[in-house]
Amino acid sequence: MENPSQTDFYSQFPLPVEPDVPVVGPTPNDPPWGIPSAVGVWFASVLFIVFVPVIFLLPYLASRTMEMGSEEMVEFAKNDPTAIFLQIIAVIPAHILTILLAWLVVTSGRKYRFRETLGWRRGGLAWWHYGVILASFLLVAAVVSNYFPEQENDLIRMLHSSRFAVYLVALVATFTAPLVEEVVYRGMLYSAFQRTLGVPAAFVVATLLFSIVHVPQYYPSYSTIFLLCLLSVVLTSIRVWSGNLLPCIILHTLFNGLQSIILILEPYLKSGEGQGETAFFHFLK
Secondary structure (H helix, E strand, C coil), X not given: CCCHHHHHHHHHCCCCCCCCCCCCCCECCECCCCHHHHHHHHHHHHHHHHHHHHHHHHHHHHHHCCCCCHHHHHHHHHHCHHHHHHHHHCHHHHHHHHHHHHHHHHCCCCCCCHHHHHCCCCCCCCHHHHHHXXXXXXXXXXXXXXXXXXXXXXXXXXXXXXXXXXXXXXHHHHHCHHHHHHHHHHHHHHHHHHHHHCHHHHHHHHHHXXXXXXXXXXXXXXXXXXXXXXXXXXXXXXXXXXXXXXXHHHHHHHHHHHHHHHHHHHHHHCCCXXXXXXXXXXXXX
């Protein structure tokens, strides 16, 4: 039993209490991952988008092209509607694998919140800002495509294979590609390089890697590649200005969604003479 005299003594001279110090967690510009982790996720995302469609495609090719040479198999994969469908649908699990890997790295194994760590705030952008940016970009795209028509590329061949391929490309371009790509490029890569090497280096890395990865899909359509690079510059600039990833995801989704609607309605928008497609219509991720 406690001695009353001791109780009086402690009440007169209480132990000092340390003030509460708020624990500051990671922020979009001070992430818990570094450059090696960010580059690793980016590299894995490229491998997923290359090899997952191959895995989906191999059983079908084995059943249909047993007597074909390697070059004939490649041409078959590029032109057969079923083969094209398998390659497009495989992008969805490739995106799922990428976002799961990014989630593990961003949260440091569920230690931090995924959205807050990447920057899930408006960053000072109002809805009318998105409208102005989108309208300005589409105006530039219309002018460029008018003077420099789009050349035949892999995406156009996929879209020509069937109407179902058009719907599937529009679905992926609107609902999975913007989220996954922004998390990898403007989220993980930009944040890691910005903290270590500064904003200019991070801007260049995120913008160029995003553009370079998409070049094979659009080559040799230089007008589309130019517009792709311009879009990457705009998205990275928004990331720098807002300090958050959410505005980039919103703008990317709005842009791809609008392009998807135009793509679906394209047969009804063509003139009676059947004008060819332009970079303005087929600028999708």
